[in-house]
Amino acid sequence: MNHVKLVKPQMELREPYLDFYHEWKESGEDMVPRVIGIDPDDFSGMLKILSDREQGIGLPDGHVPDSTFWLLHDHGRVLGAVNIRHDLTEFLFHAGGHIGYGIRPSERRKGYAAKLLELSLVEAEKLGIHHVLVVCDYNNIGSEQTILKHGGNQVADYIEDDGNVIKRFWIHNKKTMF
Template identity: 60%
Template sequence: MESRVSLVKPTVDLKEEYLSFYQEWLDSKEDMIPWVIKRDPSNFEEMVQFLRNNEQGQNLPEGWVPDSTFWLINQDKRILGVVNIRHRLNENLLNRGGHIGYGIRPSERMKGYATKLLSLALEKSKELGINKALVVCDEENTGSFKTIVNNGGIPDSDFVEEDGNVIKRFWIEK
């Protein structure tokens, strides 16, 4: 793993790199996690503004909470992953979303980036006043389970969705 990685706020300066990241997710046909990468980037400036508005709590849809999005980049400014940090929890997020959602681009997995991304996200969470963060993953997502435990995740009760999917819930204090 390249050790020099950092979190940056979304910026139009990284448009081509982000479009490459987005296309790789589309090509993989995997579910896009965190939810913010599902947003169509064809009007890139509008997408970046949407993310900035969310951080400021502006124009949020009903029932949404403010959130901050960061891109994990290496020294070559390649986007390796994305993290979304909810500033507070509502009932839905308490059960199935948590404070922090993250994803690593398919070609960059199994290199330790998720553990680093979550560690950096926990630092950002603390800056946002979140001293105890809820992080969740689907029961069958072994990689995410290990990432959360490697960052000090303490198991809480599971949440079982209507379709039987089991969501593992963990609290991390930093």
């Protein structure tokens, strides 16, 4: 897995990102993390939105600053995306967590989600987030296994209004001393 890295969204990756985005859209699956649902037709506008969000500029009510990264293969293919929320609102504490991540449909079950979460924990540590909340839907066994692999300690589930059960895990970054 040394052939992948996290990168900030950038204009030079427009075509690989559009390929990633369109594959996901065509799959009909929910866009995860939600930030990849931003329409990239105005690519420079999308990049500005992501940059502004990271700096806390123009955030909608109830939102916190967040950092978005793309998981990039050495060959230039965007494999996945992660959104790291710098803080937790009540909603994020229950159902969103600090880190939301996803791997494009054609690249799943290859170990990329584990690498993406590993690299994301490093970025969270850089942001001063030492105790990281990561969540997944109850039936998302693959995500649950990935979280557990990285030291996730399960806490009380959260049940959304529609009955969907969210599993919640705290990960204590390895660099943090207690």
